[in-house]
Amino acid sequence: MALSFFTKNRKAIQARCRDDYATKMRLKYAPYYHAMEAQNGTTVRLHGKETIMLSSNDYLGLSFHPKVIEAGRAAMLKWGTSTTGARTSNGSRAYHVELEEKLAAFLGREACHIHVAGYLSCLSSVASFAQKGDVVLADKNIHSCLWDGIRLSMATVERFSHNSPDDLREVLGAVNQDATKMLVIEGVYSMEGHIARLPELSEIAEEHGCFTVLDDAHGFGVLGRQGRGTVDHFGLNDKVDVICGSLSKSLASTGGFVAASREIIEYLRTHSKQTIFSAAISPSQAACAQASLEIMQAEPQHLEKLWANTKKYRAMLKSLGLDTWESETPAVPIVLGSKERVYPFWKALLDKGVFTVMSIAPAVPAGKDLIRTAISAMHTEEQLEKIADAMAYAMKKL
């Protein structure tokens, strides 16, 4: 009896996987999970054809920097391939502490903790500190990892309109004033390319005693002095309690970080399940991130080139009349409004040798279906010209 119960359930889940509509559509149109056959900077080979990568998050273009490659290689020779354990137990190494100290100092914080993924860092930046009974004020457009953190925290969530201080004030006015409150925002919104209206948002948060968590996965390396990020860009270091982010974008590695005061980071190390029960980042991951961090401070040309490329690219899109959702950063969406328009546009770009990513509702708000593009310091003049031609061609397919 018991056995047949389990068999039935297993089969029900097998049927769910087999019959899933979203998976069938994904496999039919194959817009995602493209495996590039080779890469050299912003050029990838896809289906045997040289293609320009226009949607990576390698903003500073450091993933092929000789010093970053050499640092990763040397770390692996010295420390092996993996820590094979959590920081709490057997996985902690001197190089973790060194990277954490360097990141903390760069961000003007007392302490930092690194994880194997930005997803874990940002999720735990919410889940470790908010609890049942607390109220989390969340910008409607935050990343999935922050929503997961909110869900795990069991706190009550109140959403406010994207990047709207007025709406935040209104929503805050209606919540229990005695509740413990947390504000969760991004520094630069990954899809929209918008910069958080931090001066106004943080002022309101201060008035209401909100603990503020800012995910700067797309602001780090891009904004602020030497790429210190959104908080530095506005000079508001004392207004944000936790800055979290990713090592997989400007830092050209994989992993994530949480930076804050020492007592906040030590609390995270005591209570965050993602910190306690997940393996520490590998030697080469840490070394590549640390080398990139050093390059950000020693070689300003990458940040300068990133912004020069971004300005050219945005001007080109504007001259074609494309809607970039008022992006202010190198993450530039091309809003087309429906999946019926997004697919042919994306396909036309690919046919012309430009790789981008489609993002359709519910991943973006209804009516904002878009192509996500992102500029890198590594894009060349010639590539920008090819991209312009491809955009003009794709527009004719709408």
Ligand SMILES: Cc1ncc(COP(=O)(O)O)c(C=O)c1O
């Ligand atoms: C805003 C934001 N936060 C967190 C993450 C997660 O970072 P990672 O890819 O390093 O896990 C991403 C990744 O896309 C992101 O866009």
